[in-house]
Amino acid sequence: MSALQITAREAAAGPLWEIAGDLDHVTAPELRTAAGDLTLTAGQVLVLDLAGLDHCDSSGITALLAARNLALEQGGDIALAAVPARTARILHVVGLDQVFTVHPDAAAARSSTDPNRRDSL
Numbered sequence: 001m002s003a004l005q006i007t008a009r010e011a012a013a014g015p016l017w018e019i020a021g022d023l024d025h026v027t028a029p030e031l032r033t034a035a036g037d038l039t040l041t042a043g044q045v046l047v048l049d050l051a052g053l054d055h056c057d058s059s060g061i062t063a064l065l066a067a068r069n070l071a072l073e074q075g076g077d078i079a080l081a082a083v084p085a086r087t088a089r090i091l092h093v094v095g096l097d098q099v100f101t102v103h104p105d106a107a108a109a110r111s112s113t114d115p116n117r118r119d120s121l
Contacts (some may be wrong), residue, residue: 002054004030013113014044014076016106020052023060031060035067040076045113049106051082061090068100077101081109 004027007018015038023031040046046067050056056064064080071078076104079101091097103109 001026004050006031006034008034009052010068011110013110014040014046016047016049016110018049018052018106022055023053023063024055024057025059028059028063031063032066034072035063036069036111038070038074040071040074042075044065044076045109046071046076046078047081047103047109047113048078048107049081049105049109050084050087051083053087054092056087061094061096065096066102079103079109081106 001023002021004017004023005018005020007020009016009018017034019031021027038046048064048067068078081103082105083102088097091100091102099110101109103112
């Protein structure tokens with residue numbers, strides 16, 4: 001088991017959290033606590049970069065949902081980036097790939113949430 005690490009970065013479009021290690025019944029409360037301290041302004045998106053995630057169990061999935069609910073309560077949203085294959089499969093099986101916006105990596109998530117982005121015609 002590897003310890004959960006949450007590294008936060010701020011951006012105008014919303015915070016980017018890099019999640020590494022195990023997100024399980026032991027560590028999920030850490031994500032819930034961090035999400036509880038989250039402050040988003042309307043329209044901001046919390047991006048969770050899961051590239052460093054080693055393991056995610058049902059408690060971890062529940063913590064992701066709790067973070068989503070808190071983001072929505074504040075008028076924001078949440079997006080997942082670089083979801084490991086095993087976790088992506090779990091999200092798909094339980095239908096949460098239809099609930100979360102999922103991006104291939106943090107850069108793609110950031111560019112889709114950047115209010116200063118210029119879309120090409």
